[in-house]
Amino acid sequence: MYPLGGHAYTVGMTGAPGGGKSTLSDRLIERARAAGGEIAVLAVDPSSPFTGGAILGDRVRMQGHATDPGVFIRSMASRGHLGGLALAVPEAIRVLDAAGFPWVVLETVGVGQVEVEVAGAADTTVVVVNPGWGDAVQANKAGLLEVADVLVINKADRPGVEETERDLVAMLDMSNLSGWRPPIVRTIASTGEGTDDLWDAISGHRAYLEGNGMLRERRSRRVAEEVERIVARRLEHRARQLCSGAAYERLHRDVLERRLDPYTAAGEIAAAGES
Amino acid sequence: MYPLGGHAYTVGMTGAPGGGKSTLSDRLIERARAAGGEIAVLAVDPSSPFTGGAILGDRVRMQGHATDPGVFIRSMASRGHLGGLALAVPEAIRVLDAAGFPWVVLETVGVGQVEVEVAGAADTTVVVVNPGWGDAVQANKAGLLEVADVLVINKADRPGVEETERDLVAMLDMSNLSGWRPPIVRTIASTGEGTDDLWDAISGHRAYLEGNGMLRERRSRRVAEEVERIVARRLEHRARQLCSGAAYERLHRDVLERRLDPYTAAGEIAAAGES
Numbered sequence: 234m235y236p237l238g239g240h241a242y243t244v245g246m247t248g249a250p251g252g253g254k255s256t257l258s259d260r261l262i263e264r265a266r267a268a269g270g271e272i273a274v275l276a277v278d279p280s281s282p283f284t285g286g287a288i289l290g291d292r293v294r295m296q297g298h299a300t301d302p303g304v305f306i307r308s309m310a311s312r313g314h315l316g317g318l319a320l321a322v323p324e325a326i327r328v329l330d331a332a333g334f335p336w337v338v339l340e341t342v343g344v345g346q347v348e349v350e351v352a353g354a355a356d357t358t359v360v361v362v363n364p365g366w367g368d369a370v371q372a373n374k375a376g377l378l379e380v381a382d383v384l385v386i387n388k389a390d391r392p393g394v395e396e397t398e399r400d401l402v403a404m405l406d407m408s409n410l411s412g413w414r415p416p417i418v419r420t421i422a423s424t425g426e427g428t429d430d431l432w433d434a435i436s437g438h439r440a441y442l443e444g445n446g447m448l449r450e451r452r453s454r455r456v457a458e459e460v461e462r463i464v465a466r467r468l469e470h471r472a473r474q475l476c477s478g479a480a481y482e483r484l485h486r487d488v489l490e491r492r493l494d495p496y497t498a499a500g501e502i503a504a505a506g507e508s
Numbered sequence: 509m510y511p512l513g514g515h516a517y518t519v520g521m522t523g524a525p526g527g528g529k530s531t532l533s534d535r536l537i538e539r540a541r542a543a544g545g546e547i548a549v550l551a552v553d554p555s556s557p558f559t560g561g562a563i564l565g566d567r568v569r570m571q572g573h574a575t576d577p578g579v580f581i582r583s584m585a586s587r588g589h590l591g592g593l594a595l596a597v598p599e600a601i602r603v604l605d606a607a608g609f610p611w612v613v614l615e616t617v618g619v620g621q622v623e624v625e626v627a628g629a630a631d632t633t634v635v636v637v638n639p640g641w642g643d644a645v646q647a648n649k650a651g652l653l654e655v656a657d658v659l660v661i662n663k664a665d666r667p668g669v670e671e672t673e674r675d676l677v678a679m680l681d682m683s684n685l686s687g688w689r690p691p692i693v694r695t696i697a698s699t700g701e702g703t704d705d706l707w708d709a710i711s712g713h714r715a716y717l718e719g720n721g722m723l724r725e726r727r728s729r730r731v732a733e734e735v736e737r738i739v740a741r742r743l744e745h746r747a748r749q750l751c752s753g754a755a756y757e758r759l760h761r762d763v764l765e766r767r768l769d770p771y772t773a774a775g776e777i778a779a780a781g782e783s
Contacts, residue, residue, distance in 0.1 A: 234769075235769035236766045238766070453764055457751070460773050461747060461748065463773075463774035464751060465744045467775070467778040468740070471743060472739040472743050476735065484735070489731055491510055491511045494510035495510075495734050495735050496738060502735070503743065
């Protein structure tokens with residue numbers, strides 16, 4: 234399947250829950266369909282680290298596209314395995330890519346580090362905020378801004394939109410931008426207002442990346458990170474294998490009874506695995 | 509240092525930001541000091557995955573203890589390395605343990621999966637919610653409840669406390685509890701009300717764990733997980749070493765040009781590392 238791909242353009246979309254990302258995805262679907270292109274949306278939902286239950290969010294709204302073969306929408310849950318998402322998402326994108334979708338939107342639900350990393354691993358990353366967003370994403374404002382290629386203030390008909398834009402401009406002014414400066418787009422996803430501006434901003438960023446060779450560079454870096462992640466995963470699996478058996482049990486007991494510290498024990502286990 | 513430890517009892521404390529955890533820690537400090545014990549608080553703060561800046565939260569309030577040698581308070585930031593925290597926190601606890609603190613409170617700022625996991629790796633885990641908490645921690649309610657040994661409704665003088673308690677009771681009723689059922693404690697940390705109840709709930713859980721051998725079992729599992737994590741970390745380091753050099757560059761190019769898929773490439777790299 235892998236040789237078939239390489240043609241899809243991926244758009245990441247992240248922001249605090251309730252910010253209107255899925256409605257915005259919906260608008261992008263309409264926009265892409267109006268332009269004659271097929272489009273896939275992959276909605277990555279957080280889930281409990283323990284029960285594996287996924288919050289499917291507002292996918293119901295998207296059922297308007299259920300009968301359109303040019304639109305594919307799927308939710309993915311992390312099932313508590315944070316590392317798993319980082320491996321599963323590129324695989325899922327590859328399937329959609331090989332299936333011929335020229336556009337793949339990757340939507341993550343939260344603003345946690347993992348969600349931001351997942352959404353940030355796209356060709357163009359859209360960060361969606363709302364008027365008065367500050368409190369909601371306080372903890373990860375800088376992280377969000379650092380992955381943003383396009384900034385969207387959705388629900389722009391609400392009070393506080395001017396302050397929010399000023400806030401974003403100030404943060405952009407303070408950061409060390411070199412080259413691309415993320416445009417700030419106002420949208421009202423519920424009415425569709427601003428969708429064309431968002432589409433233009435995404436297209437503008439795409440043209441920028443394609444024009445200066447940075448698209449290839451980004452993808453090259455992503456592939457390198459993915460391969461490293463897969464290698465690490467294989468080695469982790471090896472670690473779990475090493476952490477079993479009689480020799481391991483003896484070391485574990487030694488650590489519990491404080492005859493050996495955890496790092497020395499791990500060193501012995503790892504060394505045994507490499508020989 | 510490791511042989512000196514094994515005597516500290518650790519209390520994890522987690523919940524949504526702004527829930528009053530640091531004030532509650534403050535009250536626990538007072539309570540422990542009144543009982544004549546020394547106590548250390550380790551506040552684990554989230555930070556941007558990119559800039560490494562830490563949000564130090566409300567540590568200022570704790571300066572009342574600054575001159576008391578029986579109290580140790582320290583903030584730790586993740587500096588963007590999620591996996592790093594899982595390794596650094598047990599190390600820090602070991603230092604405090606070896607230094608002779610009989611109580612170590614481990615406070616995490618958020619309700620993300622990592623924060624909950626870190627706080628959950630304590631002898632007794634306290635989950636702090638507020639009246640009307642539902643919306644704030646929607647995404648990880650189940651995960652929070654699953655690590656809770658003691659549930660605290662802080663700011664219990666606010667409206668909605670009855671509904672919140674009913675909500676918690678219902679969730680506990682629905683979960684598959686075997687053995688310990690987390691007590692629900694109401695506190696008003698700002699006035700100190702409920703601190704004794706919280707202290708009693710923690711002591712009760714401790715007595716339960718010590719009485720039936722589960723404390724030893726919990727700690728044994730924690731040590732096993734830590735050793736496995738250290739082994740995995742060493743192997744990850746090995747993965748990064750493997751992902752460099754001429755042979756790796758050739759494979760990377762092959763993947764980029766779609767002559768080779770990422771998994772086959774990773775397999776070749778990992779195999780080279782094991783030989």
